[in-house]
Amino acid sequence: MATITDPPKGAFRLSMLINDTRYRSLTFQFIALFLLIALFAYLGSNLVANLRAAGLNISYEFLGEPAGYDINQTLIEYDSQSSHWRAAVAGVLNTLLVAFLACLTATILGTIAGVLRLSNNWLVRKLMAIYVEAFRNVPVLIWIIIIFTIMTAVLPAPRAFRGDEPEASMLFGAFAFTNRGVYTPLPIFGPGSSVVIAVFIASIVGVFAYRRYATKLLYDTGRLLPMGWPSLAILFVPTLLIYFILGRPIGLEYPELRGFNFSGGIQIRGSLIALWFALAIYTGAFIAENVRAGIQAISKGQTEAAASLGLRPGRIMNLVILPQALRVIIPPLISNYLNITKNSSLAIAVGYMDITGTLGGITLNQTGRAIETILLLMLFYLVISLGISALMNVYNNAVKLKER
Amino acid sequence: MKKSVFLGTLTVAGIAAGVAGAATLDDVKARGTLNCGVTTGLVGFAAPNANGEWEGFDVAVCRAVAAAVLGDASAVEFVPTTGKTRFTALASGEIDMLARNTTWTFSRDVDLKFEFTGINYYDGQGFMIPRELGVSSALELAGATVCIQTGTTTELNLADFFRSNNMEYEPVPIETNAEAQQQYLAGACDVYTTDASGLAATRATFEDPGAHVILPEIISKEPLGPLVRHGDNDWGDIVRWTLNALIAAEEYGITSANIGELTAGTDNPEINRILGTEGNLGEMLGLDAEWAVRAISANGNYGEIFAKNIGESTPIGLARGLNAQWTDGGLLYSPPFR
C-alpha cells in the first residue's frame, strides 16, 4: 500500500509547484496571500496619498470633543456639552433598545401568525397569508416610512388635547397617544417600595418553584395540579397585599399637558414606536414563515400519536409539536434577530437617534471624519452581530437533537 | 502597465475615469462639463422642476461658472449631495465646486481643507411656528418640540440657543425637508427651524402659508457660499470672481438685457474691465476676455438671479435684507475689478 502512494523520490523541480498536488495548494495559497497583501497595500498607499493630498489625517481625537447637539431620547445622561463618544454610546444604547423591543415583539407576532396560518379557520388562514406576503414582499424602508407616516398623520397632535372641548382625550386619564409619541404614567418609588419589589421578585421565583413542583408531582405520581390560576395568584396576591399594607408606597406620575407638550410620565417617542413596530411587523412575517415551516416539518404522526394519548390540542402544540419544531425554527430565528439589528440602522429615515443617527449621522456631518466614524460604525455592528450569533449558537447546540 | 489595464477595463465597463488632479480648470475644459454639487432639493435654491431641469439660486451660480469657463451655461452636471456626502464629494474630486447653501465656518475652511470663494447669501437660522400657538418670540419656546433638518449646522446652533437661554426643548431630527414639513404640519413638532431662507421656501409650498409665522429672532450667522478644494487657487479664483462679477454687475447696472450694448464699450472703466473691453482680467484668470459677459448673460446679474428664484415676486418671497448691495445698506460688496 504505502509503496503506491509514496511520492517519487527525486530532486525538487520548479514545475512541481504547479503540477504536483502536494505543492500546488501551497502555490495557490501563496498567490492568494500575495494578491491580498498587494491589494491592501495598494488601497493603503492610495489612502495615504489621498489624505496627504487633501492635508487630512486619521485621528480619533474628535471623539473627546463636545458634540454640541442634543439627542431627544437617551438611556444615559447626555447633553449637548457631552463628548462625541458619549453621543455614540447613547446611540449604541438606542440601537440595542429598539433591536431588543423589535426582536421580542417580532417573535411573539411571528409565532402567533405562524400558528394561525395553520389554523383550521379559513378566514384567519387567508388573512395571515395576506399579512405574511404583504410584508415579506415590500421593502422594509417603505414600511418604516409608511408606519411613521401613519403615526404622524393619524394620531392627534398634543394641541388636540387642549381646550375645554378637546378633540382628543387621554386613555384612562393616564395614557396619551400623540403623534409625538405615547405618554404613560411613571412609577414614583416612595419609602417601602423596595419591599414591594422584593416581594414581587420573590413571587416570580415562587411561580417557577410551583411549576417545577407540579411537574415533578406529575412525573412522580401522575397527579396533575392546575397551572394557570395558582400561578397568577402566586404572582399577584402577595405583592398586592404588601402594597396595600404598606400604604401604597409606589405612586404614579401622570403625564400632563403643560405648555407645548405633555410633561411628567414616561415618553416613548414616535420615532422609536414607528421603527419598533415596523421592524417587528416586517420581521414577524418572516418569523411566521419559519414557524410554519418548523411546525410542518414535524410529521403528522406526532400529532396523531399525541392525540391518541388523549392530549388536548393546546397541549399537543405546547408539549409535543413546538419543542420539536423549535430545533427547526431557532437557526432562522437567529438570522432574523440579526436582520432586525442591522435593519435598525434605517432609523435615520424616521429620525430615531440610533448609532447610525448619532455617530454615523450628526457626528459625521459636524466633524467630517468620514473614515473614522464609518469604521467605528461597522465595527459596532460587527461586534453585535458576531456576539448574537455566538450566543445563539451556544443555545442552538444545547437544544440540538442528541443522537446516540 | 497595471494601471493601463485597469483603466482599459474601466473604459470598457463604461466608467468615466477622469483625472481630477491639481488643475481643476483643465479637467473641466477637457471634460466639457462642470460637475457642481447641489442640495437634493430645496425649492428656490436648487431643485429639479417638473421637467427635471435644475433651477434655483445656487444652480444659477453653477451655471454662471460653467458659462464663464466653458461658454455654455447648460454644460453643468448637477450632483445632488446630502449634508453627509457633500464634503467627501468635493474632497474626492467627484465635483468641481459645491454650491449647496453651505455655511462658511472656521473648521470647514481650515480643518476640512476647503476654500470658500465668497458669500452668495447671508442667512441666519430662524424659527417657524403655527400662528394659532400665539408665540411671538423665540424666547417663549421653552419646552417646545423642534423639528430640525439634519446634516447642517442647525443642530449645534439650536443646542447653543436653548442652552444659553436656559430653556428645555426636544429636538426631532429629520432627514429631508419634505419629511420635516410633514412632521411640522401634522403637529408632531411645534416649531420648524432651519435657515430663514429655507423656512421661507418651505412656507411657500404650504397650502395656507398665512397660518405660519417666522419668528423675528435669527439665532445664528449663516453666510452661505460656494466652495472649492483647498490648494487649487486658480480654480478658486475663477469661482470667486465669477460670483464677484455677478455682484458687481448689479452694482454697476449691468443686466442680461443691456449687456449687449454695454459690451460695445462704455465710459465707465470698471464696467469695461469687467466686460473685457478694457484690460486683460480674463487672461489673468486663464480664461478669455468675454468670461464675465457670458457669466452675466447666463442668468443675469446677482439681483436678477435673486429676483427670479427667491425674490419677493416668487412664492418664496424673500426680501433682499442683508443681501442688498452695500450701496443700499446691505452686505454685498464686490472687491474692485482692476
Place this chain on the structure above:
Amino acid sequence: MSDTHQNSIVYVRETMLPEAPPPATETGIVKWMRENLFSNVTNGILTLVSIWAIYQLVMAMGPWLMNGIWDAPSLSACREILQGEVGGCFAVLTERWNQLLFGFQYPDDQYWRPTLAFVLLFAAAAPIMFPKHVPTVGLYFTAVYPFLAYWLIWGGTILAPLVAMAGFIVGYLVYSRFVAQSFAAGFFGAIVAAFATWWIGGMIVDLVAPETTVLSAVESRNMGGFMLNMILGTVCVSLSLPFGIALALGRQSSMPIIKWICVVFIEFIRGVPLITLLFVANVVLAYFLPPGTTFDLILRVIIMITMFASAYIAEVIRGGLAALPRGQYEAADSLGLDYAQSMRLIILPQALKISIPGIVNVAVGLFKDTTLVSVISMFDLVGMIRGPILASTEWNGVYWELLGFAAVLFFVVCYGISQYSQWLERQLQTDHR
C-alpha cells in the same frame, strides 16, 4: 314467509325512500362555514374579529380608492375637485409617472430604451427560468442581453459593449482550448485573455469612437426611479452569483489561507448593515482609489451591493454543498476526477439545485434592499418620492398615494419572483415520493 311475521310486523316498506337532501347544516355554504369558520368558540371569535378587521379596512380604504382623482395638476386642485370628501389624489401618479419610473433626469425622448430593455429582460430570462418550455437557442440571446441592455440604457458607442462581449468570447475560446489540459490553466488563461482583449479593445475604442452615436449617451447619474431599482437588482444579483459560488467553494476549501480569507470576508459583510456599506461607497471609497480616479456613484453602489449579495449567496450555496451526501464527493474522487472536474460536473449542479430557493430569497431581499440607496442621495423610486416629488410645491403632502404605489410595485415584482421560485422547486423535485 310465515304468518307470524305478518302479524308481528305492523308495516313493511316495500319501496326505497327517495334520497333526502342532507340537513341544511351539513351542506353547501353552511357546512363550509361551520367547518372552516365556526368549528368551535375560539374559531368563531377569531372569525368575527377578522371580519370586523376587514370591514374596518374596507371602510377606511374603500372611499379613498373609489373617489380617487386621476387627473389634476396639483394636490390643491385635487382637494378642490373632492370638495372635502375622502378620496385619494392619484393624479400624482399620472402626472409624475415617468419620473417615478425613470427618474427626473433621463431624457424624455429616450424612455423607449429602458422600456425596451425591460421587455427584453423577460425574453432573456425565459430560457433560464423555463428551460423546458423555451428552446435552447434562446440562451444565445440571454448571453447577448447584458451587453444589449447596457447599450440600450446607457447608449453611447456600440463599440464599448461589443469589446466587452469580445473579451468574454476570447476568454471562453481560450478556456475551451486549455480546459482539457488543466482547469486552472484554462481558467486563468481565459481571465488573462479577456483582460488583454478589453485593454486592447479599450484603446481601439478610444481611437475610433465616433463623435455621434446611434443612441445618445446617458450618464449613469441620470438613472433614477424604479428603473434604478431594477438595474441595481438585476445587475447585482447576476454578478453576485459567480462570486457567491467562488466564496462558498473557498470557504469549503482545504487550503487554510484561502478558507480564512473567504470566512473573514463573508462574516464581515454579513455582520454589517447594507447601509454602512453604502456609506462606504458614498463617502469613504473615494479615499481608497488612486488619486484622480472618480468612479460613478452607481458603479460604486453596484460594487458594494454585489459584495453584500455575494456573501449571502455564498452562505446559501454553502448550505447546499453541506447538504449533499458525503458519498457524492467520494464517488467523484473515486472516478478519478480532479477538484475542478468534480465540482463542475458532480457537486455544483446538485448543490445549486438545492440552493435555488435560498438564492431566490436572497435575490428578493436584495431587490428590496436597493431602496436603501435613497439614503445616500440617489433618486431611486423611494428617493424620488421622498425627494423631488414630495418636496415640490404641487405635490407636497401626497404620502399615501405615492408610498402605496411604491409598495404595490415592489409587491408585484417580489411576489412574482417568490411564486416562480415555488413553482421551480416543484419542477426540480426529481426525487419520487
